[in-house]
Amino acid sequence: MGGMRSFTQDTDKIKGAKINKDTLMRVLKYAKPYKWFLALFLVFIIIDALIGAWTPLLFKAIIDKWIPNKDTGNVIFYAGLTALLSIISALLSIAQRWVSTKIGQGVIFDLQNQLFEHIQKQSLAFFSRTKTGALVQRINGDVMGAQAVFTNTLSSIFSNTLSVVFTLAAMLSMSWQLTLIALLLIPAFIFPAKLVGPKLSQLMRESYDLKADATQLSNERFNVSGALLAKSYGDPKVDAQLYAEQIGKVRDLSIKQALTGSFMRVMIGTVSAIALAVVYGFGGVMAIKETITVGVVVALASYLNRLYGPITSLSNIQVDVLTALVSFERVFEILDLEPSVKELPNPEDLRTFVADNGSSITFENVSFRYPKDSEVSLGSLETISDERGDSDEMILKNISFNIEPGQMVALVGPSGAGKSTLSGLISRMYDPNEGTVSIAGKSLRDVSLDSIRETVGVVSQDAHMFHDTIAANLRYAKPDATEEEMIFALKEAYIYNLVEDLPQGLETVIGDRGYRLSGGERQRLAIARLLLKSPNIVVLDEATAHLDSESEHFIQEAFETALAGRTSVVIAHRLSTIRKADKIIVLKSGEVVEMGTHDELIAKEDGVYHELHDLQFSDD
Incomplete structure (x- = not known):
């Protein structure tokens, strides 16, 4: 042992x-x-x-x-x-x-x-x-x-x-x-x-x-x-x-x-x-x-x-x-272990640039590989080494694109294409090995991590909840949130009726990792937490994956209202959920192979997006 x-x-x-x-x-x-x-x-x-x-x-x-x-x-x-x-x-x-x-x-x-x-x-x-x-x-x-x-x-x-x-x-x-x-x-x-x-x-x-x-x-x-x-x-x-x-x-x-x-x-x-x-x-x-x-x-x-x-x-x-x-x-x-993602001594506040220039996102010739074990951890703390961690192979290769303020952009591609990795660069979970990731025209390396957290909100496929009350889990995103603000966010995420019916309401303890809630309920609570934070940029990494069709329909309607005016990046396997995206970026083997609207990409009969679309809907 x-x-x-x-x-x-x-x-x-x-x-x-x-x-x-x-x-x-x-x-x-x-x-x-x-x-x-x-x-x-x-x-x-x-x-x-x-x-x-x-x-x-x-x-x-x-x-x-x-x-x-x-x-x-x-x-x-x-x-x-x-x-x-x-x-x-x-x-x-x-x-x-x-x-x-x-x-x-x-x-x-x-x-x-x-x-x-x-x-x-x-x-x-x-x-x-x-x-x-x-x-x-x-x-x-x-x-x-x-x-x-x-x-x-x-x-x-x-x-x-x-x-x-x-x-x-x-x-x-x-x-x-x-x-x-x-x-x-x-x-x-x-x-x-x-x-x-x-x-x-x-x-x-x-x-x-x-x-x-x-x-x-x-x-x-x-x-x-x-x-x-x-x-x-x-x-x-x-x-x-x-x-x-x-x-x-x-x-x-x-x-x-x-x-x-x-x-x-x-x-x-x-x-x-x-x-x-x-x-x-x-x-x-x-x-x-x-x-x-x-x-x-x-x-x-x-x-x-x-x-x-x-x-x-x-x-x-x-x-x-x-x-x-x-x-x-x-x-x-x-x-003594230096973080691989570090702030400058006197970082600038990203929110200032977003207020002046809008919440655009730019990738310029970005390449990325996962850090090697010795670069980010200690041998005595590690699990069995991930093979990717010791590889020099780039997971993302020379990625360039621009997302205008307020646009909804979807990332699609086969499993392992690099979608989640790319979304992690937007919230600066990692730094690229080459190239620059910018928000509002400012490189993320030049701004404070706190201001990035305030600007970018993330909902992942595996929505983590603490063993605490619903209110405490919501306030993790906004510690000073009022009860009225929490109720509004819950309504926007179509989960307030559930919370209202609970004997203790917002003070209900949801158990270890939120297991007293169903997968879809946890996901909607995570979306409510995001809406309560009200960031300028939203990253949804398979955020609707655990929702049933009816809940997904309500959430999609809520997103159209709640995300209006915000820049959003959506990763989804269900291509039906991203047809209204302003732009779809198709990734394969870490490279951008296609980019355009749903109509533009579906028209390319020999394209990757068209193939993914046909496979998914033939399975359905």
Whole structure:
């Protein structure tokens, strides 16, 4: 599965990696907006480390000074002070967690927003090659992995380092001999951490990827399209078995992970007990010889956990840092991916030129091939490569034509002729490899993408709807649309009667991809969305393909009124729907082979349009 490949690549990357200074500096830039939180975080850590180093000294004072002097008041006072410091330390731990989480969640928010906005800028070719699950994993999983730098790793480095420094200083001040013995035992703690720690990290990442694969299977089977396919062609037992195999791997890995973690805890616990026994043994002998006091022995024993625990954590800190940096690098790969369709630094507003010159469309010697995979995507994000993507063959070849403002122009031709590709150039889903596409006499490369979206409206054959209300789906085209405007658009698209009869009307939720509506109803709702947007140019890519004859008749009548005065480009297999077109452009193998009105083209008995017309109506 894709997830397992990702895991293997990342694990190998971590094993042989070194901390990249450039990546680290880039990561730290994301913490800059939270510098005051970082400063507060550091203050909390310093205070907590000082409290931790001071507490055993209070034990020493109680044992060596106040108990022998039978000073009940000071015994109670020092014991109470110890309890108070423990409470303060606990509160500081909560405060540290709050600040680190504030920083980490802030970085997640900033990074996810930046990623989402950057991905939105990618061309259609990027999305046609990208695995959605892999992309979502970058936005969610890798960003969460990167967050660990600020919520866990950063805290671990600062707090553990300070704890070790303050603890060693306190221990050396009391007995350099016992401190030396304690230091000699450190390798016994580092060994199990070094042995098991990286393995635990690998198991955790592998577990994430296996869970992602199981989730992907669930998503594919449980969305409406997947459920329909499964019920039509699938075998529930086979799917259940496949899912059982995947979650079985998760189960087995989780057991292995739990056992590995337990093994490390048992090893460290055993070494801790031995270390404590050694310190008490040597310390006891020294106390008997009156080289040190009993209070010193107790205090030094208390310091052991504050010494060995942080050192054990720091021994694996490089793995933690590298793991987080790999997640950051995977995020940066997306952020560094340049969109194949880019705006100029200061683009002009297309609407200004349309207002002055009208909504004409001009193709001048346009040739186009689909971008290669390496030009628009990342290998780790791609599905099986589309053969067209790696081909130098032009899909459109030297296309030239002009559409006057207000004209209705139809694109016809056999399947694969390049009709949809050509229409995609009008809305600048792609840029041509050669030649120029202009609207109102202005090259689309020179104007802002926002102004193109405002000027050009598209209704495709597969009208996508969000799992939301009818009103929300309509307002996607015009966020400030009033209820009256939406009702008018629905009436123009001949779907208002349906909406009016629904119990919740415009607030009816239409389900995943609009599956609570029929194909024709979804298409009419998409047309209503277009009419609500009211663009100057309309591109209809098989927009009436899912309509029955009666609905199609009503829509054609509505289009004549609604599209009056607008430039429109219509792609239709049903040639009966484009007889009234001002111009028909016939494409074959990516070239314009004929152009004219229906009457002019039908008169050419050996022409492509005439042949298509005869084939269609003989089939009918």
